[in-house]
Amino acid sequence: MRAARGLRKDVVETCQLLFQRGWVANHDGNITVRLDGDRYLATPTATSKGNITEGSLIEVDRSGKRLAGTGRPFGELGLHLAVYSRRDDVGAVVHAHPPHATAIACSRGNPIERPFIAEAVVSIGAAIPKIGFAMPGAEATGALSAAVDDVDAVLLANHGAIAWGADVEQAYLRLELLEHLARIAVLAQPLGGVQPLPDSAIKSLLERRARAGLGKAADNAVRTPGQHSTTPDRATTHESASPASPDASSATLARVIREEIMRVLDQSVTK
Ligand SMILES: [Zn+2]
Numbered sequence: 001m002r003a004a005r006g007l008r009k010d011v012v013e014t015c016q017l018l019f020q021r022g023w024v025a026n027h028d029g030n031i032t033v034r035l036d037g038d039r040y041l042a043t044p045t046a047t048s049k050g051n052i053t054e055g056s057l058i059e060v061d062r063s064g065k066r067l068a069g070t071g072r073p074f075g076e077l078g079l080h081l082a083v084y085s086r087r088d089d090v091g092a093v094v095h096a097h098p099p100h101a102t103a104i105a106c107s108r109g110n111p112i113e114r115p116f117i118a119e120a121v122v123s124i125g126a127a128i129p130k131i132g133f134a135m136p137g138a139e140a141t142g143a144l145s146a147a148v149d150d151v152d153a154v155l156l157a158n159h160g161a162i163a164w165g166a167d168v169e170q171a172y173l174r175l176e177l178l179e180h181l182a183r184i185a186v187l188a189q190p191l192g193g194v195q196p197l198p199d200s201a202i203k204s205l206l207e208r209r210a211r212a213g214l215g216k217a218a219d220n221a222v223r224t225p226g227q228h229s230t231t232p233d234r235a236t237t238h239e240s241a242s243p244a245s246p247d248a249s250s251a252t253l254a255r256v257i258r259e260e261i262m263r264v265l266d267q268s269v270t271k
Helices: 004-020 077-086 099-105 118-123 138-148 168-191 199-211 217-222 248-270
Strands: 030-034 040-042 058-060 066-068 092-096 153-156 160-165
Touching: 004 030, 004 040, 004 092, 004 168, 030 077, 030 168, 040 077, 077 092, 077 138, 077 160, 092 168, 099 153, 099 160, 099 168, 118 168, 118 199, 138 153, 153 168, 160 168
Parallel strands: none
Antiparallel strands: 030 040, 030 092, 040 058, 058 066, 092 160, 153 160
């Protein structure tokens, strides 16, 4: 695991990205990272993501109780903890209100639920569900828990979006992909709307997702006895595994997918 100091730096840099990209307003958005044992690094409540510093981050336990730091835990912490409780492979959770994703989250329907770009299936899963609106607390946590095993990002109805991954970079990139898909879906609306991928493509894409060590349910769906027995749930952004990896082609595939996603996102930023 990255040293605690490095993790704090990662969180602050990601907060800056959320702020600079206009994915948060006021005190919106929050980030957590799983530390050793029953400890989680978290952004404090009531602070603009543009003003978060390494020293202002707090540490909490799995019940949400503050263990270190002076700031207070944020109200949506239960959503993050629900993800960690169901996914041992997850090391970070990022929540924000990106405008296009939130526009869909606050509208009727969900044009990004069924995947229309292959990378979405590999990076996030077979669907991007919209979790029904729930007041913060146990109700919201329960609603999210049902989706956590199957996918790595969801829309939160009348609220925003949340994504998770092996580390804060991967969680952020998944949120970025979700927002990118939402923007495409909104742009496609006057053209008749996005055309989902054929169902026949989904299964093979999910197999690629599993072979790349991404996600959880997909791994279980295609794992056979003895396969991947030494690489349990290695969901990681650092897919460029060593050549000695038992599945070097998976590592290559994951790298190609990641580069493709970055290329698409770079284009969207420069245009
Ligand atoms: Zn929120």
